[in-house]
Amino acid sequence: MDNNPPLKRVIVREQWCKACGICIAFCPRQALSADTSGKPTWNTDVCVRCGLCEQRCPDFAIYLEEVNALG
Amino acid sequence: MSSLADKYLRGHKMPHIWCPGCGNGIITHAVLRAIDQLQWERDDIVIVSGIGCSSRAPGYLDFNTLHTTHGRALAFATGVKHGNPRLKVIVLTGDGDCAAIGGNHLIHACRRNIDITAIVYNNSIYGMTSGQFSPLTPTGSLATTAPYGNIDRAFDLCDLATAAGASFVARSTTYHANHLRDMIVHGLQNEGFSLIEAMTHCPTYFGRRNRIGGPVEMLKMQQEQAIPVQRAASMTQEQLEGKYLIGELHNQQMPEFCALYEQVIQKAGGGNQR
Ligand SMILES: Cc1ncc(C[n+]2csc(CCOP(=O)(O)OP(=O)(O)O)c2C)c(N)n1
Ligand code: SF4
Ligand code: SF4
Ligand code: SF4
Numbered sequence: 001m002d003n004n005p006p007l008k009r010v011i012v013r014e015q016w017c018k019a020c021g022i023c024i025a026f027c028p029r030q031a032l033s034a035d036t037s038g039k040p041t042w043n044t045d046v047c048v049r050c051g052l053c054e055q056r057c058p059d060f061a062i063y064l065e066e067v068n069a070l071g
Numbered sequence: 072m073s074s075l076a077d078k079y080l081r082g083h084k085m086p087h088i089w090c091p092g093c094g095n096g097i098i099t100h101a102v103l104r105a106i107d108q109l110q111w112e113r114d115d116i117v118i119v120s121g122i123g124c125s126s127r128a129p130g131y132l133d134f135n136t137l138h139t140t141h142g143r144a145l146a147f148a149t150g151v152k153h154g155n156p157r158l159k160v161i162v163l164t165g166d167g168d169c170a171a172i173g174g175n176h177l178i179h180a181c182r183r184n185i186d187i188t189a190i191v192y193n194n195s196i197y198g199m200t201s202g203q204f205s206p207l208t209p210t211g212s213l214a215t216t217a218p219y220g221n222i223d224r225a226f227d228l229c230d231l232a233t234a235a236g237a238s239f240v241a242r243s244t245t246y247h248a249n250h251l252r253d254m255i256v257h258g259l260q261n262e263g264f265s266l267i268e269a270m271t272h273c274p275t276y277f278g279r280r281n282r283i284g285g286p287v288e289m290l291k292m293q294q295e296q297a298i299p300v301q302r303a304a305s306m307t308q309e310q311l312e313g314k315y316l317i318g319e320l321h322n323q324q325m326p327e328f329c330a331l332y333e334q335v336i337q338k339a340g341g342g343n344q345r
Contacts, residue, residue: 011074016085020092025287054074055104055248056290058096059086063074 008049008064010042017061023053079103079113081133089124092286094245094271098192099128101248101269102161105255116159119148121173123165124199124273125192142172145180148187156329159259162189166207167197170226174206181235181264185328188258188265191228194273202276213280228268233321238263240321244270246293247317257319263327270297270315 010031019038031047032040040053040062054063076085080103089095106116116134120126122141129136135158139147144162152160169177169191180187196214197203204214204221207228211220229240239261243251251269258265272278272289283289300318303311 018086018091020286022092022286022290026290055100055252056097056245057100058089058091058093058286060074060076060080060096060100061086063076065074 007067009044009067010047010049010053011063011065012040012042013059013061013063014039016059018059020058022056022058023062026056027053075100075103075107078107079133080131084131087131088127090273090275092272092274092289093124093198094194094269094273094286094289095125095128095192097245097248098125098190098251098269098271099131099163101252102128102163102190102255103132104252105259108252108256109259111159111259115157116161117148117151118161118163119144119151120163121165121168122199123168123192123197125163125165125194126168128163128192142168142174143176144168145173145176145187145189148189149176149180149183149185152185152187152329153332156186156333160187161259162187164189164191165198165205166191166193166195166228167203167205170206170228170231177232177266178235181232181237181266183328184236184238184263184325186262186264188255188261188267190255190258191266191268192271193228193268194271194277196273196277198273198276202273202280212277215276215280229266229316229320232264232266236264236325237266237321238323238325238327239265239319240268241266241319242268242270242315242317244293244297244317245272246290247297250317254319257322261322262330263325270317 017039024032029046031043035041118129119137120129121144144164148160148162195208202215204217206226232240241254243254258267274286278289297317298314300316
């Protein structure tokens with residue numbers, strides 16, 4: 001079971017996020033929705049780990065992180 | 072495990088000062104992704120900027136950085152490159168910084184084909200000083216200095232750089248962030264002067280005044296207006312009205328300034344210094 005392919009999860013840095021809405025508007029799967037402060041909340045089930053949110057975030061506030069299958 | 076931000080940003084300076092949704096961070100991230108892809112040694116890289124919102128970028132970057140005076144980034148960068156041609160010199164500059172006050176430095180850096188990569192953050196406006204028009208503000212747009220609409224024609228900065236002698240010229244947008252990274256990679260790899268015009272957005276002073284909307288609407292506008300150069304070949308002049316080309320626009324190898332200067336040093340009997 002050691003060689004499970006790495007999975008990824010989306011992390012939001014709350015302190016850096018300025019709630020601009022870019023990641024939410026352009027996510028191809030609507031995997032991000034705005035919380036009451038306008039910052040993204042992530043839905044792991046529909047996310048395809050494309051990384052577009054990370055590339056277009058002006059604040060380095062959202063990124064994909066590799067986790068192993070059990071992590 | 073960690074993000075590029077952890078690897079390359081001066082974390083204690085974050086969050087950065089730019090407004091919510093400002094495109095400056097998207098371009099800066101693309102620059103970091105390009106550098107990371109090339110796996111260049113951090114200590115070999117020097118990042119130089121002038122003055123403006125965009126020119127604050129190097130302050131957040133954990134490399135050798137120089138934040139200089141308005142319009143003079145390319146002049147400082149020329150000095151750095153000339154002094155030690157082994158360094159990889161990158162200039163981050165605004166449309167005002169590069170095309171207005173710094174326009175003369177730009178054309179001569181192009182003409183010399185000195186091995187520097189300039190990334191122009193073109194947000195169509197002077198952001199830092201609250202929205203005066205720049206030489207890249209589209210005709211008809213509103214600015215604090217053009218409350219009835221800008222009557223000037225904008226430069227096509229890519230055509231200008233090409234005509235002035237740059238060996239690599241490309242354009243992309245913050246919407247096309249991956250394409251932008253690729254253009255920067257190609258520019259960095261080119262031995263000679265490279266200019267990458269990154270079309271970006273200032274929601275605070277351009278978007279609001281011109282009633283385009285916020286950052287999301289401004290990115291959608293880039294998506295609509297940017298036409299890949301290959302696709303443009305099969306479009307009519309009419310269809311291209313109000314659009315601009317993105318992609319590699321010019322790529323022609325030419326002798327590089329520092330290499331030519333090295334020959335001068337040899338001819339003059341020197342050459343042990345470097
Ligand atoms: C010699 C000099 N003239 C004028 C200024 C004022 N000034 C500061 S930034 C700027 C323009 C910035 O516009 P741009 O380069 O497009 O960058 P942006 O802020 O839009 O990123 C001006 C005119 C200055 N700092 N120094
Ligand atoms: S990785 Fe792609 S699918 Fe997942 S949240 Fe980000 S933009 Fe949406
Ligand atoms: S793009 Fe970045 S700053 Fe904007 S809402 Fe998403 S995480 Fe926050
Ligand atoms: S004023 Fe414009 S260019 Fe400057 S940080 Fe704000 S949005 Fe960005």
